[in-house]
Amino acid sequence: MIAAEKVRAMHRERAKSDCALFQAPGRVNLIGEHTDYAEGFVLPAAIEFATTAAISPRADNLIRIYSSNFNEERGYDSLALPAKGSGDWGDYPMGVAAMLAGQGHRIPGFTLTVASDVPLGSGLSSSAAIEVATALALQWLMGFELPRPKLARLCQRAENEFVGANCGIMDQFISANAQAGHALLLDCRDLSFRMAHIPENVELVIANTMVRHSVAGGEYRTRRAEVEEACAVIGKHRPEVKFLRDATLEDLAQWAEEMSANAVKRARHVIGENLRTVAAADALEAGDLKRVGQLMAEAHESYSREFEGSCAEADLMVELANGLPGLIGARLTGGGFGGCTVNLVEKSRAEEFSERLGAAYKERTGIVAEIHKTRAAEGAGAVATS
Ligand code: GLA
Numbered sequence: 352m353i354a355a356e357k358v359r360a361m362h363r364e365r366a367k368s369d370c371a372l373f374q375a376p377g378r379v380n381l382i383g384e385h386t387d388y389a390e391g392f393v394l395p396a397a398i399e400f401a402t403t404a405a406i407s408p409r410a411d412n413l414i415r416i417y418s419s420n421f422n423e424e425r426g427y428d429s430l431a432l433p434a435k436g437s438g439d440w441g442d443y444p445m446g447v448a449a450m451l452a453g454q455g456h457r458i459p460g461f462t463l464t465v466a467s468d469v470p471l472g473s474g475l476s477s478s479a480a481i482e483v484a485t486a487l488a489l490q491w492l493m494g495f496e497l498p499r500p501k502l503a504r505l506c507q508r509a510e511n512e513f514v515g516a517n518c519g520i521m522d523q524f525i526s527a528n529a530q531a532g533h534a535l536l537l538d539c540r541d542l543s544f545r546m547a548h549i550p551e552n553v554e555l556v557i558a559n560t561m562v563r564h565s566v567a568g569g570e571y572r573t574r575r576a577e578v579e580e581a582c583a584v585i586g587k588h589r590p591e592v593k594f595l596r597d598a599t600l601e602d603l604a605q606w607a608e609e610m611s612a613n614a615v616k617r618a619r620h621v622i623g624e625n626l627r628t629v630a631a632a633d634a635l636e637a638g639d640l641k642r643v644g645q646l647m648a649e650a651h652e653s654y655s656r657e658f659e660g661s662c663a664e665a666d667l668m669v670e671l672a673n674g675l676p677g678l679i680g681a682r683l684t685g686g687g688f689g690g691c692t693v694n695l696v697e698k699s700r701a702e703e704f705s706e707r708l709g710a711a712y713k714e715r716t717g718i719v720a721e722i723h724k725t726r727a728a729e730g731a732g733a734v735a736t737s
Contacts, residue, residue, distance in 0.1 A: 352376075352401045353466045355734040358419070362405035362464040365417055365424075370405040370464070371491050375483035375731035377401065377469035377476045378525045379557055379693040380684045381534050381635075381643075382650045383628035385617075385658060387519025389578055390540040390594035391625040394547070394632050395521055396555065396727035397529030398475065402467035403734070404444075404484035406492055409460035416444050419466040429458045436514045443478055444485040446513030450505050451489060461492055470721065474564045474683075474690025475557070478514070479522035482506035483731045491736060499730075500542045503527040517572055518686075529730035536632035540596060547635040549727050553679065554701040555693060558672070558708055559721040560664040562689030570688045574617055574660060581618035584609045595621045620657040624650060640679050643695065647680030648673070660687030664716060668692045671711045677704045 355372045362370045376397040383393035409415075414427040418440055425441035427433070432449050436442030444465065448458050465484065469477040486502050497505065506523040510516050520539055529535060533546040549555075578595055585602045586592045587609075592602070600622055607615045627646045634642035651669050655661035665683040669692055672681035677700025684693040696704045705722045712720045 352399060353403050353468050355403055358403045358405050358464060358466045359735075361417070361419055361466065362407065362462070365415075365464065366407050366462040368407045368462075370407040371488065371736040372734040373404045373406075373484050373487040373491070373731065374401045374734050375404075375480045375487065375526045376529065376728050377480045378522055378529070379475065379555060379691070380521065381693060381695070382631045382647055382682070383521075383624060384650065384654050384683075384685070384687070385574060385578065385660065386596075386621055386624050386628065387521040387539040388517075388575060389582070389621050389625075390596040391621065392628040392632075393521045393537050393539060394534050394628050395525040395537070396534040396549065397525055397730055398555070398557065399725045399728045400467075400469040400475065400480075400723075401728075402465055402469060402477070402480035402484040404481075404488045405464040406488035407462050408492060409462055412460045414445075414448070414458070414461055414463070416441055416463045416465065419464065420471070429460050432458065442514045443481045443509070446509030447482050447485045447506060448489060449513050450509045451493075456493060458489075459492065461489075463488060470559060472563045472690075473559050474685025474687070476522035476526060476685070478510060478516070479506065479526045482509055483523055483526040487731055487733065491733070499527045500524070517575055525730070527731050529728060531729040532727050534632070534635060534727060536629070540594075545632070547632045549635065550638065550640070552698045553640065554696050554698045555725050555727065556696045556701055556705055556708070557684075557723045557725060558668050558692045558694060558712070559723075560662070560668050560689060560691065561718050561720055562662055562664050564686055564688055564690035570660075571686050574658065574687075577611070577614045577617040578621055581610050581614040584614070596625060598622055616657045616659070620653045623653055640695070644678070644680030647682045647695070651682035654683055654687065658687070662689055664718070665689065665692060667715060668708070668712060668720070671715070672704075672708055675704050675707050676700055
């Protein structure tokens with residue numbers, strides 16, 4: 352996490368005024384992949400990487416946003432906000448402003464400074480972190496406070512409608528609602544959730560394959576379309592099935608012939624993944640780590656074979672982890688096609704595990720992976736408001 356005082360100093364230098372500071376974390380998903388937009392279940396946790404946003408009002412109607420990651424500034428007119436993004440990093444904060452404007456808020460002029468240590472394009476929700484941090488900053492500036500599930504929904508809409516990435520609710524929700532030391536089982540249908548404590552002797556090890564991942568990219572869209580195709584076919588026969596969350600493996604077997612071969616495989620993953628995710632939360636709460644690990648292994652297998660959402664490097668990273676002492680469970684986390692694996696590891700072996708995993712991956716691929724140990728972190732919040 353970037354020190355808030357550093358961001359305050361950066362902001363002060365540009366805006367020549369004091370600021371309020373907010374932070375929103377990235378996430379790993381322990382299990383439940385591509386289930387959120389099927390109104391299913393996910394089990395993410397926030398991580399110790401976050402976006403920090405510093406904000407101060409302006410006397411004019413200008414919006415000035417500076418990103419310390421890109422060392423660039425963007426300017427907008429608060430009285431003529433763009434309706435759509437332009438493929439630029441500024442789309443994430445501006446998308447949030449545009450959604451608020453769409454709800455009838457008058458957006459004032461402001462100066463915003465954002466700084467993030469969530470690795471970009473790694474499947475750790477750097478986008479959600481900047482959206483949620485911006486949303487907290489803007490609502491403070493404008494003097495209101497949305498309930499957190501609503502705030503998460505607003506940020507998801509910014510990404511869907513302004514940025515143009517067809518993501519579900521998971522990333523924004525966990526960033527806004529996480530609790531330190533816990534994973535969060537979210538029912539993406541009604542946004543009800545419960546916390547599952549992660550035992551103190553378990554560490555989260557995030558292994559970055561260094562293969563870039565993008566939700567805006569074509570593969571995420573194709574998969575989502577295939578999931579929706581399967582759902583539409585089942586829904587023709589059982590009209591109460593509006594999302595794959597409502598379908599069973601029996602439904603799938605019964606009407607598989609009416610679907611493309613890909614749709615059948617994607618649906619098999621999603622339907623099974625919902626069952627695995629709820630089972631994993633139960634097992635975690637019961638302290639049955641062995642079962643959690645088994646479910647993660649099954650989930651990875653399904654993600655890779657049925658959903659075809661993995662890549663050779665991520666499959667290798669999981670395979671190498673499986674052979675190491677201390678591992679409880681490993682799988683590719685996030686939207687897929689690259690990015691990071693999440694490993695639940697016995698704390699006393701986590702250091703050794705990380706070193707050995709990095710060395711083995713380097714030996715097999717020539718790639719130096721970034722490996723991070725983290726505890727499940729607290730969700731977004733204010734750092735300083737005076
Ligand atoms: C990305 C999206 C999420 C979710 C995952 C896959 O992270 O932003 O909404 O769909 O992929 O589980």
